[in-house]
Amino acid sequence: MTDASAAPSKKGPPRHAGHRERLRERATRGGIDALPDYELLELLLFRSIPYRDTKPLAKDLLARFGSLEGIGAASHAAIEDQVARTLGFARGKASRAAALDLMLIFDTARRVAREPASKRPVISSWTALLAYVRVALQHEPREQFRVLYLDQKNQLILDEIQNRGTVDHAPVYPREVIRRALELSSKNMILVHNHPSGDPTPSRADIDMTRLIVQAGQALSVTVHDHLIVGRDGVTSLKQLGLM
Structure with missing residues (x-):
């Protein structure tokens, strides 16, 4: 051939x-x-x-x-x-x-999808934020944990991949997430990770890890606005579910 x-x-x-x-x-x-x-x-x-x-x-x-x-x-x-x-x-x-x-x-x-989220306050641009995280993570074959670090006006400072893992697990270290926020002078953040299975339902481990990061941030005046879980079936907000 x-x-x-x-x-x-x-x-x-x-x-x-x-x-x-x-x-x-x-x-x-x-x-x-x-x-x-x-x-x-x-x-x-x-x-x-x-x-x-x-x-x-x-x-x-x-x-x-x-x-x-x-x-x-x-x-x-x-x-x-x-x-x-x-x-x-x-x-x-x-x-x-x-x-x-x-x-x-x-x-x-x-x-292009990232630009609206980076040019406007992320919290008030919810539609743009959801579009961005879905494009970035919806079809990732392995679990990936990212943090959107925001300034005091909720403008995006940095979207950083904290860790990549296997098809069902990406290790996350709360101290590292908060340490990075301090390095970037970020006072607010949104946690994002994907479920390669397609189902964005949070696991017990997802909920526990989120609460650990929230607690670590509170001690240093860093606010976790939300934790979004992305799957082929949609995006789940732990804040909307009352899980953080």
Whole structure:
């Protein structure tokens, strides 16, 4: 098998060329929002895979990773593997290019989602905050514990990953969380972690750990506003549940 982006046939343009133009026209006239996810992916892949039909690849990526967000959370190697499998060539320059293009697009989306939360007080921008944590963590395959360190006006100072763990556990050390807050001159924080199982229901360990961090913060006038647990099924707030 050969690496990928086979050059266009000397016999004329590929049969799918007309489909590409029709899809571009539909996106222009009806708006990109009107396109289903697989057609949006097709459009994204046109640039990195110029001479192949990208519809099968778009559908295979969605089938393997579950959603656009799932593709955005996938590793470069996993995306490249699926590109090669679908298009029938060994991993190489073309598969790397397609994987990199997708990762650039999804990382850009994450940064765009982060901006509203970082430019306005986080507490008063609840919708932006939820959108940000879902994009960042909803499809992470391993548990990740993050802290959003805020200033006195609840502006975001830093979103920091405190620890990465296994599929169901990321160790957290309350003293380290508070020590970092003092280093950053942060008086407020929001704790965030994900449940790779998809269910955002807090565990007993989640509740106990949250209370330990709250108690450690109180001694040094650092406030924990909330602890958000992110899963594919949604986002749970321990504060709203009365668990902190």
